[in-house]
Every structure is written in C-alpha cells, then in structure tokens.
Amino acid sequence: MQCKQIVIPEFGAPEVLQTREIDMPTPRKGEVLVRVAFSSINPIDVKTRAGLGWAASENKDNLPWVPGYDISGKIEQCGDNASRFSVGDEVAGFIGFPARGGGYSQYVCVPESELSSIPSTVTLEAAAALPLAGQTAAQAINKAQVKEGERVLILAGAGGVGHIAVQIAIATKAEVYTTCSEANLDYLATLGAHAINYQFAPASERLSDIDVLIDLVGGEVALDALKCLKDHARVITIPTVTAELVCEKATLLGFSASGMLVSPDPKQMETLLYMVGVGLLKTEIQHIFPWHDVISAHKQVETSRTRGKVLLDMQC
Numbered sequence: 001m002q003c004k005q006i007v008i009p010e011f012g013a014p015e016v017l018q019t020r021e022i023d024m025p026t027p028r029k030g031e032v033l034v035r036v037a038f039s040s041i042n043p044i045d046v047k048t049r050a051g052l053g054w055a056a057s058e059n060k061d062n063l064p065w066v067p068g069y070d071i072s073g074k075i076e077q078c079g080d081n082a083s084r085f086s087v088g089d090e091v092a093g094f095i096g097f098p099a100r101g102g103g104y105s106q107y108v109c110v111p112e113s114e115l116s117s118i119p120s121t122v123t124l125e126a127a128a129a130l131p132l133a134g135q136t137a138a139q140a141i142n143k144a145q146v147k148e149g150e151r152v153l154i155l156a157g158a159g160g161v162g163h164i165a166v167q168i169a170i171a172t173k174a175e176v177y178t179t180c181s182e183a184n185l186d187y188l189a190t191l192g193a194h195a196i197n198y199q200f201a202p203a204s205e206r207l208s209d210i211d212v213l214i215d216l217v218g219g220e221v222a223l224d225a226l227k228c229l230k231d232h233a234r235v236i237t238i239p240t241v242t243a244e245l246v247c248e249k250a251t252l253l254g255f256s257a258s259g260m261l262v263s264p265d266p267k268q269m270e271t272l273l274y275m276v277g278v279g280l281l282k283t284e285i286q287h288i289f290p291w292h293d294v295i296s297a298h299k300q301v302e303t304s305r306t307r308g309k310v311l312l313d314m315q316c
C-alpha cells in the first residue's frame with residue numbers, strides 16, 4: 001500500500017513544494033505508525049523551505065526533505081517494544097524536531113515517546129494546533145517566570161504562539177497587554193488581554209511600567225517595545241534571527257534578557273491538551289487547507305498575518 005508525503009525537493013518559493021508517493025512505512029522498535037489527520041504549519045517550515053535558518057542548514061544535504069513538526073492522528077500500528085498506545089488511539093506530538101521533521105505525511109513512523117494521548121474532549125484539529133506553538137508559548141511564559149499581578153506585554157498576540165501565550169499569561173493572573181492589527185483587536189479582547197493596535201502607534205507611545213516582555217516579532221518592533229519596560233524588567237525574545245540584537249540592547253538598558261529555542265516536551269503537551277479539554281485554553285484555527293493545497297497554506301503563513309494557526313488536512 002502507498003501513501004503521500006509533501007517534500008521540499010530544493011529550497012525556494014512555495015511552488016517548490018511537491019507531493020510524492022511512498023510505500024507505507026513500517027514502525028521500528030519503540031516506534032508507532034500514525035495515520036496523520038492534521039499537520040500544522042509553523043513559520044519555521046516556511047523559512048526552511050525558503051532555505052533560511054538553521055533547520056535549512058541542517059537539511060541542505062538531505063533533500064528532498066519532509067517538513068512538519070506538528071501532528072495529530074490515530075495509531076495505525078505499533079512496533080516492537082512500543083506499548084504506550086493501542087491501535088486506534090488518538091495522539092498528537094511535536095515530532096522530529098529539529099532535523100527529522102516528517103509531519104507533512106499521511107502516515108509517519110514516530111518514536112512513541114514523542115507522542116501524547118488526546119483526551120476525548122479535544123478535537124484532532126485543536127490538538128494539531130498545539131505542539132510547537134503551544135509549547136513555545138508555555139516555555140516562554142515559564143522562562144520569564146511570569147507572576148500574578150505583573151504587567152506582561154506580548155508582541156503579536158494574535159499569532160500561533162501569541163494567542164496561546166496570552167491565554168497562559170492570563171491564567172497566571174498577570175495583567176496582559178498585547179499588540180495586533182485593527183482586525184484582531186476584538187479577538188484579543190475576548191481572550192481577556194488589553195489589545196493595542198500597532199498600526200495606530202508603536203507600543204512605546206501607549207504603554208509603560210511593563211514587568212515582562214514576550215517578543216514574538218523581533219527587530220525594530222522589539223527594540224521599540226523595550227521603551228515600555230520598568231527597571232529590571234525581564235525580556236524573552238523568540239525570533240532567533242534578531243535575538244542577539246534584542247538581547248544586547250536590552251542588557252545595555254539594564255534588563256535581564258534571553259532568547260529561547262523551544263524544546264519538545266510531551267508532558268507539557270499533555271498539560272496543554274488537558275487545558276483545552278477543560279476549556280481553560282482555546283486554539284484558534286484560521287484555515288484548514290487540503291494537503292494538495294500546501295502551496296496556498298505556505299503562502300498564508302508567509303504573510304505573517306495569520307490569526308492562530310493554519311492546518312493541513314492530510315486525509316481529504
């Protein structure tokens with residue numbers, strides 16, 4: 001039996017993405033075969049496809065390469081010594097990060113240790129939206145040690161990472177401020193954040209006395225946001241390309257600043273799934289593209305204007 005995968009055969013524009021047919025993979029020791037329902041798209045997939053960033057450097061001699069780190073689906077087969085799950089169980093995971101990838105597949109073999117069970121109250125769509133973005137959000141809030149009552153500014157609160165970070169910070173009982181375009185003001189207000197329209201004025205003209213900055217934009221926008229901070233504020237800057245610049249400037253100004261690289265953590269994924277299941281966290285999915293329209297999906301994520309997440313339906 002055969003199944004489909006989406007590959008990057010060479011780096012370039014979204015149009016380089018291709019579909020290929022492979023023989024159904026067989027799980028090895030400790031692995032399970034997952035029938036992928038949804039795979040979500042992250043900005044790192046788009047940058048890697050364009051040949052940018054460290055995941056592209058890692059994989060430049062390994063093309064064609066199957067991108068994708070976020071999957072949800074059902075266990076199809078268990079390999080030897082894989083006993084955590086049974087055939088038919090619903091699972092999700094942040095898989096193969098950073099070098100292996102593989103999520104843009106209809107069927108993929110994954111070490112069972114990379115997966116988490118999806119509670120019956122969580123949809124496969126919501127579960128696919130969570131792995132990389134949700135864990136980045138949770139790890140950033142943890143790293144910043146956000147506390148009850150603190151004033152937290154999250155740049156780009158409407159994005160894949162941002163909409164989860166806003167909700168986790170609010171659950172910590174912080175006072176959350178976030179930046180977005182006019183179109184997302186109401187959405188972020190419904191999540192409980194004070195939403196600031198960056199198209200109207202930069203954050204530095206609207207806010208002051210911020211304890212913690214979670215930067216999801218980087219560059220000049222992040223440098224401007226440093227003007228909103230109170231003495232000894234903490235800064236976590238997530239976009240890796242400008243992390244050094246932002247940390248250098250923040251440190252010069254007397255703030256404690258660091259970059260961050262997300263690290264897959266199935267236990268943390270279970271917590272996020274639990275939060276969605278009990279209604280403490282809501283995932284926002286802007287659009288689900290069929291797998292054969294992956295080029296449009298990449299074009300959407302490349303706009304940097306996605307609200308929440310973009311998914312690929314791998315089974316349609």
Ligand SMILES: NC(=O)c1ccc[n+]([C@@H]2O[C@H](COP(=O)([O-])OP(=O)(O)OC[C@H]3O[C@@H](n4cnc5c(N)ncnc54)[C@H](OP(=O)(O)O)[C@@H]3O)[C@@H](O)[C@H]2O)c1
Binds near residue numbers: 136198307
């Ligand atoms: N270091 C790591 O481990 C790590 C992990 C995950 C992500 N990242 C990086 O973190 C960044 C965010 O990731 P993501 O997945 O959240 O991206 P995303 O989903 O593509 O973010 C899109 C959002 O950004 C907002 N936005 C764009 N320009 C903005 C601006 N100038 N000010 C405020 N908001 C703006 C948009 O809101 P509007 O439409 O309202 O403008 C949109 O909702 C990316 O650079 C990504 O590569 C790094």
